[in-house]
Amino acid sequence: MIAAAVGLSHSPLIGKNDPAPGVIAAVDAAMHEVRAFVSAFHPDLVVLYAPDHYNGFFYKEMPPFCLATEANAVGDFGSAAGPLSVDTDAARAIALGVLERGVDLTISARMTVDHGFVQPLEVLFGGIDRVPVVPVFVNGVATPLGPISRIRALGTAIGEAAAELDRRVLFVGSGGLSHDPPVPVLDGAPPRVADALIEGRPPTPEQRARGEQRVVQAGRDYAAGSTAMIPINPTWDNLVLDTLAGGRLDDVDSWSVEWMGAEGGGSAHEVRTWIAAFASLATIGEYRMTSRFYQAIPEWIAGFAAATAAATSLPEAAR
Ligand SMILES: O=C(O)CCc1cccc(O)c1O
Numbered sequence: 172m173i174a175a176a177v178g179l180s181h182s183p184l185i186g187k188n189d190p191a192p193g194v195i196a197a198v199d200a201a202m203h204e205v206r207a208f209v210s211a212f213h214p215d216l217v218v219l220y221a222p223d224h225y226n227g228f229f230y231k232e233m234p235p236f237c238l239a240t241e242a243n244a245v246g247d248f249g250s251a252a253g254p255l256s257v258d259t260d261a262a263r264a265i266a267l268g269v270l271e272r273g274v275d276l277t278i279s280a281r282m283t284v285d286h287g288f289v290q291p292l293e294v295l296f297g298g299i300d301r302v303p304v305v306p307v308f309v310n311g312v313a314t315p316l317g318p319i320s321r322i323r324a325l326g327t328a329i330g331e332a333a334a335e336l337d338r339r340v341l342f343v344g345s346g347g348l349s350h351d352p353p354v355p356v357l358d359g360a361p362p363r364v365a366d367a368l369i370e371g372r373p374p375t376p377e378q379r380a381r382g383e384q385r386v387v388q389a390g391r392d393y394a395a396g397s398t399a400m401i402p403i404n405p406t407w408d409n410l411v412l413d414t415l416a417g418g419r420l421d422d423v424d425s426w427s428v429e430w431m432g433a434e435g436g437g438s439a440h441e442v443r444t445w446i447a448a449f450a451s452l453a454t455i456g457e458y459r460m461t462s463r464f465y466q467a468i469p470e471w472i473a474g475f476a477a478a479t480a481a482a483t484s485l486p487e488a489a490r
């Protein structure tokens with residue numbers, strides 16, 4: 172296996188509630204750099220770690236993580252809908268390899284995914300059907316959340332299993348860093364909300380539009396500073412990036428769920444996807460973070476980060 176990694180924040184508010192032009196220009200430049208890295212690396216397989224926002228996974232059964240052998244996008248917030256180009260054979264082989272390594276992986280033969288998966292595929296590849304992909308859901312919102320050490324173990328097992336495939340694999344983590352969008356919470360929810368979170372009946376177009384408008388409004392409130400949401404925390408976000416850049420992945424095992432939520436807000440747990448992606452990359456040996464972008468963007472409800480990493484042993488021309 173030849174491997175590289177990308178971590179990329181997502182936000183459905185991009186293009187809907189935009190920050191100042193200078194911020195947009197800086198993000199555009201960073202995205203240009205990440206795309207250049209990806210096209211130079213030229214992956215023939217993408218292992219995509221992403222969370223879900225109650226579009227595909229519900230409390231009727233809520234796995235801590237789940238690998239898909241096929242997947243369909245719902246098209247929330249105007250993102251692409253329809254089937255992802257899942258490499259089913261690679262997905263099955265990796266799933267078996269992970270189980271053999273003692274990590275109790277859940278499998279989906281028809282995963283429903285949302286903007287968490289779709290946005291990085293659109294940003295990096297221009298669509299959801301452009302590159303063979305193995306989608307891996309990592310729960311980052313639905314409590315209870317287990318210890319981070321198990322997410323690192325998942326990333327390690329997937330990296331080792333993927334290494335048996337003889338492919339050029341790009342590991343992508345989608346989400347984070349600190350942010351506190353208005354995602355519903357089961358604990359204490361009124362019966363109608365609790366029922367929706369448990370059963371997962373598809374919302375009507377009107378219900379979906381209302382929910383999305385609520386998130387857009389939350390972005391406006393977050394940017395105006397008049398909100399009960401936990402603020403974006405650049406200090407914590409840079410600690411996360413420093414840890415990944417330094418290859419100190421065993422540090423994350425001591426990060427508690429409570430500490431992460433207090434520092435980074437209710438959706439800070441989306442950084443689990445980054446930890447999985449970098450743990451996968453780390454299975455091939457030392458890596459180097461080759462680019463790193465960070466900007467707090469309250470309009471998007473995102474401590475917005477983008478980073479690329481490649482094996483130190485990979486020749487410069489192939490990075
Ligand atoms: O769909 C939702 O309910 C939440 C949407 C959402 C908003 C801001 C940042 C995110 O990472 C995100 O996912």
Ligand SMILES: [Fe+2]
Pocket residue numbers: 181222224287346347438441
């Ligand atoms: Fe998210």
